[in-house]
Amino acid sequence: MGEWQDRGKSSDYLSKLDVYCAFCGKSIPRRAWVTIQGGHESIFCNPECERLHHEYWIPRYGSQKP
Amino acid sequence: MASSLTDLTLLHNRLTSICREMGIAMMTSSYSPVFNEGFDFVCALFDSQGRMIAQAEYNPSMLGAAHHTVHWLLEEVGAQAFQRGDVWVHNDPYRGGCHLPEHMLIRGIFERDRLFGFAATIGHLAEIGGKAVGGLAGDATEVYQEGLRLPPVKLMDRGEHVMDIWKILMTNHRTPKLTWGDLHAMLGSLRAAQLRLDELFASRDAESILRDTEDLMDRSERWMRREIESIPDGVYDFEDWMENDGITNEPLRIKVAVWIKGGEIVADFTGTAPQARGPINATYAVTAAATYNSIFHLTDPNIPRNAGCHRPIHIVAPPGSLVNVRLPGAEVGGNSETHCRIIGVVMGALAKAVPNRAAAADGATGCNFLFGGVHPETGEFYANYHFENVGWGASSRHDGNDAQCAPLAISRNVPVEIFESRYPLLTRSFRLVTDSGGAGTFRGGLGTERILEVRAPEMTISALFDRMQIPPWGLEGGGPGGLAGIAIRRASESDFRLFTDVFHTVSPSKFSNIIVRQGDQIRIVSSGGGGYGDPRLRERGRVREDVRNRYVSSTCAEDLYGLTVNESEPTKHG
Numbered sequence: 001m002g003e004w005q006d007r008g009k010s011s012d013y014l015s016k017l018d019v020y021c022a023f024c025g026k027s028i029p030r031r032a033w034v035t036i037q038g039g040h041e042s043i044f045c046n047p048e049c050e051r052l053h054h055e056y057w058i059p060r061y062g063s064q065k066p
Numbered sequence: 067m068a069s070s071l072t073d074l075t076l077l078h079n080r081l082t083s084i085c086r087e088m089g090i091a092m093m094t095s096s097y098s099p100v101f102n103e104g105f106d107f108v109c110a111l112f113d114s115q116g117r118m119i120a121q122a123e124y125n126p127s128m129l130g131a132a133h134h135t136v137h138w139l140l141e142e143v144g145a146q147a148f149q150r151g152d153v154w155v156h157n158d159p160y161r162g163g164c165h166l167p168e169h170m171l172i173r174g175i176f177e178r179d180r181l182f183g184f185a186a187t188i189g190h191l192a193e194i195g196g197k198a199v200g201g202l203a204g205d206a207t208e209v210y211q212e213g214l215r216l217p218p219v220k221l222m223d224r225g226e227h228v229m230d231i232w233k234i235l236m237t238n239h240r241t242p243k244l245t246w247g248d249l250h251a252m253l254g255s256l257r258a259a260q261l262r263l264d265e266l267f268a269s270r271d272a273e274s275i276l277r278d279t280e281d282l283m284d285r286s287e288r289w290m291r292r293e294i295e296s297i298p299d300g301v302y303d304f305e306d307w308m309e310n311d312g313i314t315n316e317p318l319r320i321k322v323a324v325w326i327k328g329g330e331i332v333a334d335f336t337g338t339a340p341q342a343r344g345p346i347n348a349t350y351a352v353t354a355a356a357t358y359n360s361i362f363h364l365t366d367p368n369i370p371r372n373a374g375c376h377r378p379i380h381i382v383a384p385p386g387s388l389v390n391v392r393l394p395g396a397e398v399g400g401n402s403e404t405h406c407r408i409i410g411v412v413m414g415a416l417a418k419a420v421p422n423r424a425a426a427a428d429g430a431t432g433c434n435f436l437f438g439g440v441h442p443e444t445g446e447f448y449a450n451y452h453f454e455n456v457g458w459g460a461s462s463r464h465d466g467n468d469a470q471c472a473p474l475a476i477s478r479n480v481p482v483e484i485f486e487s488r489y490p491l492l493t494r495s496f497r498l499v500t501d502s503g504g505a506g507t508f509r510g511g512l513g514t515e516r517i518l519e520v521r522a523p524e525m526t527i528s529a530l531f532d533r534m535q536i537p538p539w540g541l542e543g544g545g546p547g548g549l550a551g552i553a554i555r556r557a558s559e560s561d562f563r564l565f566t567d568v569f570h571t572v573s574p575s576k577f578s579n580i581i582v583r584q585g586d587q588i589r590i591v592s593s594g595g596g597g598y599g600d601p602r603l604r605e606r607g608r609v610r611e612d613v614r615n616r617y618v619s620s621t622c623a624e625d626l627y628g629l630t631v632n633e634s635e636p637t638k639h640g
Contacts, residue, residue: 008141009161011142013217016393018160018385018392018393020385023382024350024380024381024382024383025350025382025383025384025385025390026134026350026381026383026390027160027162027350027385029137029138029141029142029161029162030141030142031141048380049380052332052380055327056325056332056334056380056382057382060325060334061336
């Protein structure tokens with residue numbers, strides 16, 4: 001289960017840090033989809049990226065890697 | 067009640083026509099050849115959530131990126147920041163943009179006092195300051211050297227110029243008159259959108275239009291999913307290389323794994339080289355636009371182009387790589403050069419699944435040639451960004467097109483007369499290059515050669531090319547396309563030589579701020595497209611015609627196509 005939070009790139013222009021989606025790698029401008037699973041926080045662009053993280057990324061590169 | 071398919075089609079066509087008219091307004095009123103000859107711009111409409119509801123068939127690289135650029139801008143400033151007559155400008159590659167010269171202007175579209183959505187244009191400004199005249203410094207190492215970077219800022223406030231921003235632009239660009247003219251052409255284009263939508267609002271309320279655009283987006287998504295479902299499920303890999311980054315002469319790999327499952331695609335660029343020091347890094351928006359472009363080439367072209375057709379396509383681009391640059395990486399060539407290669411690797415991967423739909427590699431370089439100086443006749447500073455067209459890859463049904471803009475754009479060949487009337491350059495020759503199309507059952511398209519002679523005491527030039535060492539690949543037994551090139555013949559010399567030899571540049575294809583002089587000649591060669599299928603299976607009459615037209619030499623006809631041809635032999639075309 002996740003929720004929307006204002007966690008993307010700071011708009012105060014003092015920080016040059018970017019926040020990247022854990023699935024697609026895109027820099028997130030402001031609102032992020034934040035999930036916590038097994039005590040681990042992940043930041044995604046949206047719920048679609050979270051779904052693909054489970055359906056594509058984890059089977060290919062994660063613990064379910066063949 | 068839902069609208070009929072006929073009504074939806076009429077609405078789609080009307081919105082598309084508005085976008086086309088926006089483009090015509092810009093084309094006919096802009097100052098720079100890159101706009102009015104090169105068509106290096108896009109026009110699109112978005113709903114109030116920033117979803118693209120219509121577009122015209124202008125530059126696909128910007129169309130794909132606009133999806134991300136508008137999203138970023140609305141996330142950062144919010145739709146509520148728009149008042150009637152406001153226009154925001156934004157060119158920041160690190161805030162959802164494609165590359166620095168491409169400026170997005172966006173205006174809120176209102177039905178009475180209610181925000182309906184947005185009209186946006188992205189256009190390539192010919193001069194944006196930075197270390198090289200005309201932008202595209204081939205040896206930049208960080209974005210700060212590449213020109214003036216604008217985060218989303220207001221350019222027009224309720225119809226009035228925000229002069230503080232205009233002053234910054236005019237001060238930092240080398241050719242402020244061109245910037246002024248081109249930005250006003252873009253503003254005119256946005257105004258045309260509001261006027262035409264006002265006409266539409268007179269006959270239909272905004273609610274019903276938005277209900278139908280929602281339906282159109284859903285239909286496009288379903289159509290695209292059906293197209294993807296026709297590709298066998300699986301993971302298809304491909305890789306290609308950028309030759310160098312202008313700073314070190316080492317190739318950099320672009321790797322993709324395209325995962326197809328049902329009606330969904332993930333293009334995963336994991337394994338691509340880390341970001342380069344030189345200016346060939348792509349932003350995420352560039353990589354996404356290139357991926358959409360490739361997939362659109364392989365699917366039904368009749369799918370209404372709106373946000374719906376992007377939904378089933380997902381991109382994985384590791385941050386800090388050549389396909390998703392981190393600040394402060396230099397990025398201007400990521401759009402013109404790496405973009406082409408990304409289109410190619412996605413096409414190459416999908417060719418393994420659907421070879422009869424795919425094409426061999428196109429010339430895949432913008433052959434970007436930048437020049438500027440003081441015009442000896444007017445005493446005014448000039449600058450121009452020129453790109454050369456290339457040969458396209460052949461497919462299972464057709465020869466590749468000759469001398470056409472690489473698939474990232476739809477730009478036309480800039481006429482010889484433009485060079486000669488606006489800049490101190492004389493065109494000594496401009497021709498198709500014999501044997502530059504990869505051999506095949508279907509032949510790759512031909513590249514071009516252009517020789518320009520400098521007619522001023524001095525001129526500053528820069529270049530950002532690729533495909534000078536690694537040729538475009540063929541498919542299904544087709545041969546590679548011809549290489550690109552840029553060389554110089556000094557006024558006192560008889561031969562053309564590479565810039566590495568004459569000026570000791572690190573890269574033969576990427577350099578900036580070289581001073582050339584009166585009488586020097588620059589030879590620009592664009593690459594050809596790869597061939598498709600065994601050349602010995604090419605229809606014999608076509609080989610004869612190619613030789614007759616000097617597209618293929620008699621030597622090549624004999625060696626690659628297995629046919630001895632007398633060049634004076636008549637063909638069916640005389």
